[in-house]
Amino acid sequence: MAKSSRPRCEGAGDLRGWIACAATGCARLSVLTVTVAGVLTLVALVYAAHNFAIDTDSAKLISSRLPWRQRGAVFDAAFPQRSDLIAIVVDGATPEIAERASAMLSERLVKSELLHDVRRPDGGPFFERNGLLFLSADELSRTTEQLVAAQAVIGTLAADPSVRGLMSTLQLALAGVERGEITLDALRPGLTVLAATLESVQGDRPKPLSWRAMLGGAVADPRELRRFILAQPVLDFTALKPGERATQYIREVARASGLDLEHGVRIRLTGDVPMADEEFATLEDHAGRNAAVMSFALLAMLWLAVRSVRTVIAIVVCLIVGLALTAATGLLIYGAFNLISVAFAVLFVGLGVDFGIQYAVAYRSTAPSTAPSTARASEHPEIERAVDPIAALRRAALEVGGSLALAAVSIALGFFAFEPTDYRGVSELGVVAGIGMLIAFLASITLLPALLRLFRVGGMPEGMGFAGLARVDRQLVSHRRRVLLGASVVAVVSIALLPFVRFDFNPLHLRSSQTEAVATVMDLARNAQTTPNTIDVLSPSLDAAKALGDKLSGLPEVSQVLTLASFVPDEQEPKLALIADAALLLEPTLNPMDVKPAPSDEENARAMRDAAHALQTAATHEAASVAAADATRVSRALEGLAEGSATRRRALDDTLIPGLRTTLAQLRSSLLATPVTLATLPPALAADWVARDGRARIEVFPHVATRSEHSDGSANAIDEDESLRRFVAAVRGVAPEATGAVVSIQESARTIVRAFVEAGALALLTIGALLALVLRRTRDVLITLASLSLGGLVTLGFCVVLRIPLNYANIIALPLLFGIGVAFNIYFVIAWRRGTRNLLQTSIARAVIFSALTTATAFGSLWLSSHPGTASMGKLLALSLACTLAAALFVLPAMLGPGNRVD
DSSP: OOOOOSOOOTTTTSHHHHHHHHHHHHHHTHHHHHHHHHHHHHHHHHHHHHHOOEEOOGGGGSOTTSHHHHHHHHHHHHOGGGSSOEEEEEEESSHHHHHHHHHHHHHHHTTOTTEEEEEOTTOSHHHHHHGGGGSOHHHHHHHHHHHHHTHHHHHHHHHOOSHHHHHHHHHHHHHHHHHTSSOGGGGHHHHHHHHHHHHHHHTTOOOOOOHHHHHHOOOOOGGGGEEEEEEEEOOOTTSSSTTHHHHHHHHHHHHHTTOSGGGTEEEEEESHHHHHHHHHHHHHTTHHHHHHHHHHHHHHHHHHHHOOHHHHHHHHHHHHHHHHHHHHHHHHHHSSEETTGGGHHHHHHHHHHHHHHHHHHHHHHHSOOSSOOOSOTTTOGGGOOOSSHHHHHHHHHHHHHHHHHHHHHHHHHHHHTTTTSSOHHHHHHHHHHHHHHHHHHHHHHTHHHHHHHHTTOOOOTTOSSOGGGHHHHHHHHHTHHHHHHHHHHHHHHHHHHGGGOOBOOOGGGGSOTTSHHHHHHHHHHTSTTTOSOOEEEEESSHHHHHHHHHHHHTOTTEEEEEOGGGGSOSSHHHHHHHHHHHHHHHHHHHSOSOOOOOOOHHHHHHHHHHHHHHHHHHHHHTTTSTTHHHHHHHHHHHHHHHHSOHHHHHHHHHHHHHHHHHHHHHHHHHTTOOOOOGGGSOHHHHHTTBOTTSOEEEEEEEOOOOGGGSTTSSOOHHHHHHHHHHHHHHHHHHOTTOBSHHHHHHHHHHHHHHHHHHHHHHHHHHHHHHHHHHHOOHHHHHHHHHHHHHHHHHHHHHHHHTTOOBOTTGGGHHHHHHHHHHHHHHHHHHHHHBTOOOGGGSHHHHHHHHHHHHHHHHHHGGGGOSSHHHHHHHHHHHHHHHHHHHIIIIIHHHHHOSOOOBO
């Protein structure tokens, strides 16, 4: 039989040999290799472009199999109108403006196809008609007495709801002062607010007037200045901002309706939908700048590592090819990336570049060089040159191929360990990133050698090691015991600090407080009646809900408990009697037979002059009165407006009269109260509390600590989080089936922490088994894992010292730390096993250092993000890399010792 003329790949009997054969074969067939890689990349890019999708539904990040997720799903199914909401917060300069603005906006939003449902939980005909019934008997008595006392004023305004009517009312009151029926001081509250409004109009900065303060003399409660509208948008989870179209529509309608600060109204959007959308906007903020900085720094680090532009290009090409193939594979497996798994790209660049650097540095250490070397081979054995590039590529593969394979599989196992966990976001990320590590390794031993030969990359004349670290090498060996003792002390201290590592479970702390949605929800959380940190409990029936609600009300952590029965006022009979008496007197007043037609501008001006004269007369006669100065202010302002332009008088009308009409309408409705029963409650309100099958909802509100309750007078996030923990624990102690956002947040935290503990244990077990199988020496395996563990312990210790809490975002640094730490330690341990002396002076050390710096550049750029969660991730990644690198460079050599063992 004739022998084949094709050269046989020598040394292919073990893994290193096969890797060397692959690198050599791809280098010899460089054009074919690059062509095949190009075709595969093109196919992957086309597939990814046509199938790329991101599922932005954050609810899918955690397994739906968990009991608390299933309870939440049952609740959402019972009350679907309460999920995925936009909360529109309407703040008015006066209660009248807030009511009018919320009524107008909700009415206009109902007609939109972008919103499934729009409702006012604190407004509408039911509350307008029966609002007085929710006051206490004493409060209602005082309110009706004030209304009856103001009957004459109300009647005048109802018959002439205009500036002219207001002036007539003012003159009527001043006539009473002149007759001695009332003092000028009694009018002072109304005169004060009227003076401020008139002067603001004169200054072309109209300030709305509160008719409640004018008629009753009482300052409006801050809660009366705020109204809520709940809108359920049509969401598009294929978009990065699923609710963007709906939120933009709401803002456009508000602007078109004149609901802005200029008209005394502030509209803010919050809720899960706006917060998620704004989070993406924060991530996009300066993303281009950060990406440019990262790319420049990454290329700079690569050049410093390999000192060759063509080598940098070859590594970058491998990264692009690997990214395309990994993206296509991830889409093929899952169909879409989730909010976390899409980060595979950053992981691929940060970790995958290490393989390229290791191989390129090893190649440039032995490749033929056209420049003479000044270094002595005895000091730097790695710079002994190969005869030709193919031989150098083979030697580099033999030198680092086994290490790269072991590191790639170890990192992949670390990522794959997340697959069985309930944290589906990171689970999918682990699978995609693990596959990406294997792709990166294959690209480094196939495509990279082909590109290095195709680009005719030569060796580096002075070698690739660090001669300047010779002294450090000697010190680590000669003072080995001191180094190990110091490392042991650091490890013990770090272990002692572990109980103080804090996990921040509050996702709001990962979002920018500068965004509207987050700032608004923080504002609402300061009030026990508007806080979003409530708990929902689903009961079999309304009777069961009332009974359970009574138990929950007794908890010290609970401020109030609401059920549908809470909307049936108590003591209705005496309250309805009070309202009926007031209605008997006020109904003819509020609904006069004749209402004057709107006045002309001249009529308004004349009425203002007459009122100004009456005020000045009263101020002169009552000079000793405290209110005389206020009467003079109003008089002067009216004179100025009466003699001024018609434009300002129209502005005064726009500032005063809409609020007056709203107040009169509210008074008319409030006197029509009727008995309220469960059967007479509005269907929309009832549906919000009792499901179609009769199950009833209980809403539990926490006790909200005020600033004065903290010893230093300031809000303390840790204390507030601890209060929420106690609140959830107390409620679930009575109602274990409780659900809601605050419950989900805490359960999510437990799920995530558990997932990382489980994945860490599984990764440690599988990687330990792999190292034992490959290294086959218990001591070497323990040393590898000991150095890795030291880096992790010190990282967590620094988290305590520097007060860096773990959170949903930065906890991803731990598997990255594990992956890169395993790789670094494997490179050094295998080199030491082959007899390499002075590890810090070798090209391996150079590759490790610059690989760490490159990875730190890729991840550390996240620190620049304006998104707090991303910035915290970048900070912890930089810290963990520094600790891992220090352990690998300065502790691991001391652990390995001075012996040279050749496998």
